Amino acid sequence: xEPADIDWVAGPGxxxxxxxxxxxxxxxxxxxxxxxxxxxxxxxxxxxxxACAVAEACISHADKLGAPAQxxxxxxxxxxxxxxxxxxAYRTQRLIAAxxxxxxxxxxGAGLDSLAFHAGGLDVTAIEMDAVAFACARANLPESxxxxxxxxxxxxxxxxxxxxxxxxxxxxxxxxxxxxxxSDGSRAYAERDPERWSPPWSWxxxxxxxTPTVAKVAPGIPLSLVPVGATVEWISIGSEVVEACVWFAxxxxxxxxxxxxxxxxxxxxxxxxxxxxxxxxxxxxxxxxLEPHEAVKRAGLVDHLAAQCGATRITPxxxxxxxxxxxxxxxxAWRVQKVVPVSELRDALRAFERxxxxxxxxxxxxxxxxxxxxxRAKSDAHGEAWVVMMxxxxxxxxxxxx
Numbered sequence: 001x002e003p004a005d006i007d008w009v010a011g012p013g014x015x016x017x018x019x020x021x022x023x024x025x026x027x028x029x030x031x032x033x034x035x036x037x038x039x040x041x042x043x044x045x046x047x048x049x050x051a052c053a054v055a056e057a058c059i060s061h062a063d064k065l066g067a068p069a070q071x072x073x074x075x076x077x078x079x080x081x082x083x084x085x086x087x088x089a090y091r092t093q094r095l096i097a098a099x100x101x102x103x104x105x106x107x108x109g110a111g112l113d114s115l116a117f118h119a120g121g122l123d124v125t126a127i128e129m130d131a132v133a134f135a136c137a138r139a140n141l142p143e144s145x146x147x148x149x150x151x152x153x154x155x156x157x158x159x160x161x162x163x164x165x166x167x168x169x170x171x172x173x174x175x176x177x178x179x180x181x182x183s184d185g186s187r188a189y190a191e192r193d194p195e196r197w198s199p200p201w202s203w204x205x206x207x208x209x210x211t212p213t214v215a216k217v218a219p220g221i222p223l224s225l226v227p228v229g230a231t232v233e234w235i236s237i238g239s240e241v242v243e244a245c246v247w248f249a250x251x252x253x254x255x256x257x258x259x260x261x262x263x264x265x266x267x268x269x270x271x272x273x274x275x276x277x278x279x280x281x282x283x284x285x286x287x288x289x290l291e292p293h294e295a296v297k298r299a300g301l302v303d304h305l306a307a308q309c310g311a312t313r314i315t316p317x318x319x320x321x322x323x324x325x326x327x328x329x330x331x332x333a334w335r336v337q338k339v340v341p342v343s344e345l346r347d348a349l350r351a352f353e354r355x356x357x358x359x360x361x362x363x364x365x366x367x368x369x370x371x372x373x374x375x376r377a378k379s380d381a382h383g384e385a386w387v388v389m390m391x392x393x394x395x396x397x398x399x400x401x402x
Contacts, residue, residue, distance in 0.1 A: 001075060003135040005050035010073045010139035013051050016040055020055035021070070029056065065112075073139040074110040075132065081109055083171070083216065084237055086262050088116030091214065091245065095167060096120055098251040100212060102166040104159055106152035106199070111137035111145075113169060118145055125159065125166075127152045129198075153199050160211050167251065170204050171216040172197035194225055201225060208248035215246045219298060231272075233258040234295040241294050259295035261329045269329045271301050271308065280306035280313045283322060289314075289334045289388055289397055290321040291358075296330050305330055318390040319361050325402070334386065334399035341395050345387065346373050348398060353377050354384040361391045 009017050016036055023032040029052060036048050043051075053076070058069040061079040065072065068085065083091075091113075095103070101123060105114045108126035110133060117124045118141070125146040128134040134149045141147055148155055152170070160166065174197050194201035204215050205227055219234055219241045226232050231252040233245045236259075247253070255272035262268050280303045296305050302319050306312060309331060311323025325333060340348045349355050355375050357366040369389060388397040 001050050001053060001132060002046075003131045005046060006054075006073060006132060006135035006139060008047050009051050009054050010135075013043065013047055016043060016048065017051040017055050017073075020052045021059060024052065024056055024059055068115075072110065072112075074136045078110040078133055078136060081171075082112045083116075084242055085112065085116065086237055086264075086266055087235055087242060088113050089120075089266075090235070090260070090262055090268060091169075092116045092120035092122070094247075095122070095214070095251065098212070100167040100251065102163065104156060104163075104166055104168050106156050106168060106170045106207075107172065108137045108147070109133050109171070111140040111147070113171070114141055114145055117169070118142065127155050153203055156207060157210075160207075165211075167212040167214070168207055169214055169216075170199065170207070172199055172201065172204065174218060205248075212251045213248045214251060215248075217244050217246055219244045221246070231255055231258060232299070233260055233270075234298045236261045236293060236295045238262075238264055239293070241298060244298075257299040257301060259293065259299040259301055259330065261293055261295060263329060267329070271296060271299075271304055271330055273299075273301060273304060275304075277301075277304040277307050279303050280311065280321070282314070282316060283312040285314060285336055285339050285397055286322045287336055288322060288325060288402055289336055289399055290323055290326065291332045291334060292319055292321065293330045293332070294360075314390050315392040317392045320388060320390050333402035334388065334397075335402040336397050336399050337385070338398045339395055340398065342389075345396050346375065349373065349375050349385060349387070350378045351381055352383055352385040353381045356384065356386050358386055358388045362389050364389075 019036060020032055023035060027035065033048055033052055054073055057074055057076040057079045058072055060076065062069045064084055066085050103117045103122045103124050105124060105126045108114050108128045111126055114124050114126040126137055126141060127148045128137050129151050138147045207213055221244050226246055229249050231247040233247065234241055235243050235245060255274040258270055258272035260268060260270040290309060290311050292302050292305050296302060297319050306321050309323055309326045309328065311321035314320045314322060338348060357369045359366045359369055386399050388399055
């Protein structure tokens with residue numbers, strides 16, 4: 001898709017794009033293109049295809065992007081890369097609470113983070129190097145947002161020289177720029193060398209020394225890359241960890257690690273290590289097993305969560321906890337039906353028609369455990385059981401959702 005196609009979809013082709021969004025779920029891609037070409041003979045085939053591609057991207061990612069997807073202009077790749085609006089809104093709230101008044105979005109993509117900054121009342125300048133993404137950002141952002149086309153590494157220092165106090169948001173591209181592409185045009189492999197990110201991680205850290213900076217990074221970011229004094233936050237929507245965020249001074253806080261869970265309704269709950277936590281005690285399994293959210297585990301805050309919930313660990317190495325019921329979205333409770341030695345698990349599971357294994361705590365996959373156990377249900381077996389396998393434990397727990 002060319003930038004001119006994006007400009008056409010955002011301008012003269014708006015009606016065709018709306019028609020495509022109506023027809024695609026009913027007719028499918030091929031029949032929709034055929035109908036639109038017949039209905040709009042003055043539009044070039046490439047323009048019809050672009051309108052359909054934009055409409056299809058918005059339909060495919062409507063669950064993530066919400067109601068704004070009906071009017072956004074973006075490609076499928078840009079939609080995949082875009083921040084969930086719930087996260088963008090949360091990040092904007094934190095920036096405002098830190099006293100930020102103006103933002104430079106150094107890697108705007110289709111402009112969705114800039115939209116959130118603008119909606120929060122911040123003065124926004126968006127920068128994008130890719131021509132197609134720049135065209136999308138220009139289409140999606142209001143005229144009051146300055147949208148610049150070029151390399152942030154050259155533009156940002158120049159802007160900061162005349163805009164003291166402006167904060168910087170960076171979402172470095174972390175795909176191998178020379179490797180193979182997927183069918184949608186995106187790069188197939190993650191770039192592991194942070195100096196090959198775009199912009200490079202060293203540049204992000206350098207900018208953080210000049211102006212308040214927050215960077216969106218992958219949840220698997222090595223903590224060795226994070227400068228001393230910065231805060232790393234793992235952010236989830238519901239049960240899924242969607243990103244990590246590095247908050248540099250002075251918009252960081254006393255915590256070095258934070259886990260935040262945002263519900264689909266926008267309810268936010270966080271836990272951090274601003275206060276030291278005594279290592280959780282060890283006890284035998286009680287009536288409930290408590291499963292810390294993946295964001296909590298990534299942030300290394302299991303002991304902090306145990307202290308908050310009044311819970312204990314099962315083994316020193318396991319992340320599973322046992323304790324009283326909790327209303328926290330940072331933990332999921334499972335009611336324990338039976339605790340059995342692993343050697344007796346096959347016989348204990350014969351009463352259940354279906355069995356699922358929870359193995360995130362150990363170094364084996366659920367599939368390999370299932371093959372090893374070789375579940376064979378009795379003829380009168382019924383219901384489903386969940387089996388919790390715990391690190392350094394010779395026993396397993398058969399549980400049900402609480």
